[in-house]
Amino acid sequence: MEKGKLYRGFAGNIGRFAPFIIGLDRSKVYAGWGVELVAGRGQLLPFSPAEWDPADLFMPGDNGFLDSDLIFSTLYQDSFGFAPVTAVNQPLGLRLDKRLGLVRGAELVANGEFTAGISGWSSATTNTCNISAVGGQLNVTTTASFGRAICQIATVIGRTYEAFVDADPGEGNTAVLQISVLTSGSGAGAPSPAQSTTTAKQLRVVFVANAASTYVAVGSALAALGATLKFDNVSVRELPGNHATQPIAAARPMLRDTPRRVDYDVVDDSMSVVFQSALGSDCTVARSIPGVGAQILTAQTIGTSYTLNVDSCADLVINRALTPDETAKLMALFNARAGV
Amino acid sequence: MSLYTLSVVQICPEQFAQAADSVAEAAGYGPGNLSVRLADGQGGIWWGCHAWWIPGVFAEKTAPTGIPEIDGVLSQVITSAREGGDPLAHWFDVLSARGLIVAPE
Numbered sequence: 001m002e003k004g005k006l007y008r009g010f011a012g013n014i015g016r017f018a019p020f021i022i023g024l025d026r027s028k029v030y031a032g033w034g035v036e037l038v039a040g041r042g043q044l045l046p047f048s049p050a051e052w053d054p055a056d057l058f059m060p061g062d063n064g065f066l067d068s069d070l071i072f073s074t075l076y077q078d079s080f081g082f083a084p085v086t087a088v089n090q091p092l093g094l095r096l097d098k099r100l101g102l103v104r105g106a107e108l109v110a111n112g113e114f115t116a117g118i119s120g121w122s123s124a125t126t127n128t129c130n131i132s133a134v135g136g137q138l139n140v141t142t143t144a145s146f147g148r149a150i151c152q153i154a155t156v157i158g159r160t161y162e163a164f165v166d167a168d169p170g171e172g173n174t175a176v177l178q179i180s181v182l183t184s185g186s187g188a189g190a191p192s193p194a195q196s197t198t199t200a201k202q203l204r205v206v207f208v209a210n211a212a213s214t215y216v217a218v219g220s221a222l223a224a225l226g227a228t229l230k231f232d233n234v235s236v237r238e239l240p241g242n243h244a245t246q247p248i249a250a251a252r253p254m255l256r257d258t259p260r261r262v263d264y265d266v267v268d269d270s271m272s273v274v275f276q277s278a279l280g281s282d283c284t285v286a287r288s289i290p291g292v293g294a295q296i297l298t299a300q301t302i303g304t305s306y307t308l309n310v311d312s313c314a315d316l317v318i319n320r321a322l323t324p325d326e327t328a329k330l331m332a333l334f335n336a337r338a339g340v
Numbered sequence: 341m342s343l344y345t346l347s348v349v350q351i352c353p354e355q356f357a358q359a360a361d362s363v364a365e366a367a368g369y370g371p372g373n374l375s376v377r378l379a380d381g382q383g384g385i386w387w388g389c390h391a392w393w394i395p396g397v398f399a400e401k402t403a404p405t406g407i408p409e410i411d412g413v414l415s416q417v418i419t420s421a422r423e424g425g426d427p428l429a430h431w432f433d434v435l436s437a438r439g440l441i442v443a444p445e
Contacts, residue, residue: 091344249369265390266427315435
């Protein structure tokens with residue numbers, strides 16, 4: 001970083017997305033110093049006071065998808081957000097939609113820090129366990145194979161959520177964070193992602209709710225009885241946006257550099273964005289074609305999903321026509337992203 | 341430096357493709373990896389895909405498992421792996437060698 005120059009970026013901070021430049025919001029620039037990152041996967045990009053945020057295009061009632069800068073902390077190698085992208089030349093399975101600023105929703109787990117004992121938590125059915133709150137942590141002692149504790153939360157079908165837990169499996173155990181639609185806390189049924197660990201670490205899962213009631217399950221991924229595992233800081237918040245995903249490993253594009261872009265192999269690669277309702281017949285699609293510049297397609301008809309499969313340095317989908325001023329700003333930004 | 345340097349094309353006759361996909365899905369690679377429909381011009385249908393792999397991981401994942409049900413299925417998948425290069429050119433080289441063309445349904 002250079003003294004006197006302004007930077008923008010995002011603090012990785014265990015995968016959470018947050019602006020770190022004090023005083024910077026989406027639409028205004030405040031003179032100031034860049035802030036040195038101390039942790040996480042954040043990135044710094046030179047910030048011009050003239051740079052405009054295309055998220056400002058999205059007014060109430062507008063819908064679509066936006067990723068205009070391919071920041072590492074908003075990209076993941078798999079579709080459940082298990083493996084963050086940490087460098088270029090890695091596959092893309094999840095690309096977060098930045099229209100809404102990635103401001104997380106309200107906390108859905110009422111007693112995730114176990115300050116109220118085990119209130120809100122119970123043993124799963126079938127995969128049973130004894131649970132207790134000790135020193136502000138949840139102790140799960142398995143009394144059946146894959147014993148786990150569950151907490152029920154209210155979710156909206158089709159919306160994306162992000163779940164965290166600090167897990168300590170103890171010696172010889174494997175701790176799991178499982179998103180489930182069943183009181184057994186198992187992964188049966190609809191896509192029910194899980195992440196596990198044999199060492200003390202934070203587990204994280206990004207999931208799309210497929211039921212109005214979802215169970216957050218923490219416990220053992222093994223069949224052994226009598227194992228005691230510890231959990232703390234369980235959190236589930238909505239991750240607003242229409243995020244682009246690719247669950248099929250062979251079909252994931254690669255993140256490349258110079259210019260920074262999403263690179264599809266033209267054989268089978270693509271990413272899909274799903275919308276809760278059709279976008280309509282007057283949509284605008286904008287891409288930043290590497291080495292070429294902005295490509296803006298108007299009057300596009302888009303239903304409840306859109307496929308991204310063209311190499312691009314930035315992508316935008318919006319369910320309306322743009323004004324001439326908006327178009328000019330978008331073209332300037334997308335040309336810059338393309339390196340032209 | 342990229343770790344994902346190995347360009348891998350895999351094709352499989354239709355009668356074994358679903359089983360091969362199930363093996364891949366059980367291994368955590370998601371559903372339906374063999375997603376491109378191919379035809380051999382004599383009525384035969386194949387399915388294929390391209391992916392970038394980390395060489396060491398590819399070697400590990402394609403080594404025989406010793407489980408007959410899995411190894412039997414995976415033996416029906418034809419794999420071409422080469423370092424770097426243009427994935428589309430690699431893809432068409434493999435298809436051409438087998439007399440296959442892309443044939444969407």
